[in-house]
Amino acid sequence: xxxxxxxxxxxxxxxxxxxxxxxxxxxxxxxxxxxxxxxxxxxxxxxxxxxxxxxxxxxxxxxxxxxxxxxxxxxxxxxxxxxxxxxxxxxxxxxxxxxxxxxxxxxxxxxxxxxxxxxxxxxxxxxxxxxxxxxxx
Numbered sequence: 018x019x020x021x022x023x024x025x026x027x028x029x030x031x032x033x034x035x036x037x038x039x040x041x042x043x044x045x046x047x048x049x050x051x052x053x054x055x056x057x058x059x060x061x062x063x064x065x066x067x068x069x070x071x072x073x074x075x076x077x078x079x080x081x082x083x084x085x086x087x088x089x090x091x092x093x094x095x096x097x098x099x100x101x102x103x104x105x106x107x108x109x110x111x112x113x114x115x116x117x118x119x120x121x122x123x124x125x126x127x128x129x130x131x132x133x134x135x136x137x138x139x140x141x142x143x144x145x146x147x148x149x150x151x152x153x154x
């Protein structure tokens with residue numbers, strides 16, 4: 018059965034909410050976006066995987082002024098997997114205080130819990146090479 022439009026919209030808004038909460042410093046509201054046992058995979062940045070909301074919040078606070086001042090998300094694609102899970106892929110842009118910008122791809126596993134949709138696992142992939150290296154020598 019196809020995922021209803023209402024659920025697709027709710028998942029898209031969930032992904033967008035993350036940037037608003039982080040940019041406003043409302044880290045105490047992370048449970049509105051992630052499951053309590055979230056796996057936040059930053060291995061592409063040599064930072065391993067953070068597990069749980071406390072580790073996620075502590076890491077953001079430890080990064081301090083090095084955090085981006087603005088997080089933007091776009092190009093959300095939602096896919097239903099055969100086992101019933103939802104995979105959402107999106108593009109993220111982070112604007113730093115000095116005006117520089119970085120790009121990532123978020124690969125999320127989204128699950129429905131009693132309170133609504135939440136991200137159970139997020140892998141953050143760095144975008145460093147055009148075309149992901151295709152056609153380059």
